[in-house]
Amino acid sequence: MPGSKSLTNRALILAALADGPSVVRRALRSRDTLLMAASLAALGTEVDTSADDWRVTPGLGSGSASVDCGLAGTVMRFVPPVAGLFAGEVAFDGDAHMRNRPVGVMLAALRSLGVTITATDRLPFTVTGTGSVPGGQVVIDASASSQFVSALLLAGARYADGVDVLHDGKPVPSQPHIEMTIAMLRAHGVEVDDSEPNRWRVAPGTIKAADETIEPDLSNAAPFLALAATSGGTVRVLDWPQRTTQAGDALREILTAMGCTVRLDAEGLTVTGNGALSGVDLDLHDVGELAPAVAALCALAESPSHLRGIEHIRGHETDRLAALATELGRLGADVVEHRDGLSLRPAPLHGGTFATYADHRMAHAAVILGSAVDGVLVENVTTTSKTFPDFPGFWADLFAAQD
Ligand SMILES: O=C(O)C1=C[C@@H](OP(=O)(O)O)[C@@H](O)[C@H](O)C1
């Protein structure tokens, strides 16, 4: 598997803010990570992406710059706090749908920490940095995205008073991603206090340069592991980490609950399907990025499923609950959309076109269905390039290797 998007983009941010050059080994080369590299380069950091190991020489310049967020939540949320440390105007924009994804809470937080931002709660916006940010305490409602918290923590050590982020609102989703942020900050020598629930304090100080080796992207393993589940065969993902903060690690538990045999050993993760899938009742609040792949598997299961706790994925690359309900329904699935989830009951599926809404994980859901149902046409499968280099080629090679 190619490297993790979440680990690569955090490593790039930390490398750009560090006290010396460093290497991001086995970086993911995909649209989201190249957009991150380009954003940091626009701000004055040197990012050499010519080899598999990316060399980063930190530096934040002055003048004016522009940042293309594409459809990358990590670019739209993680780069503005860095732009506050740039001396000049940084204009942010992105894909058409990016203008709908939530960012206002984070911009308001940055403003209260002393950064000047054009008054808006959506893209496009302009951050006017002065080269330094006062920082301090801020109260936010991060129930729409854990990335609001991660964004403030990642740059916080470089603010004069650090940051003290308090969450006030419905529970923050995607906790493993916040754990990932904290673990990576600590690996760079940053002091983070997360001893109180819903409060994260980052002490002001140096972010030490440290080389990072990027783990394989476990969430992107979902469609491949799902192949084992739908075919009754065996799929092995090499180098699956024994311990990780990646949300995708939850696939082990989810696939086990659906009836697969799952084994993690020194070589990697091996999943064997048993020919039939059981439905599941799952709260995916912490691992929302897995919802499209899991929903596709649930549509193929022999008993009902209920996926809960994922209202926030309406703010992902597309409104994923609406998109999944529409597209699964179009192939014959018995699916009901709820405010915060989906329920599915067994139904015979048939072929048809599965629209992907420029969402890489909708394409993952589509190929999972196509592995079990004849005649599924995945519209715009190249949208997978957001987080995966040449997904169609990789998928095809898997079948070629088997023949
Ligand atoms: O910080 C990150 O790298 C991510 C956090 C999560 O976002 P949300 O908390 O907005 O779901 C996750 O879904 C996304 O794929 C990546």
Ligand SMILES: C=C(OP(=O)(O)O)C(=O)O
């Ligand atoms: C929500 C996702 O991405 P982003 O980083 O753009 O928020 C995702 O990859 O499922």
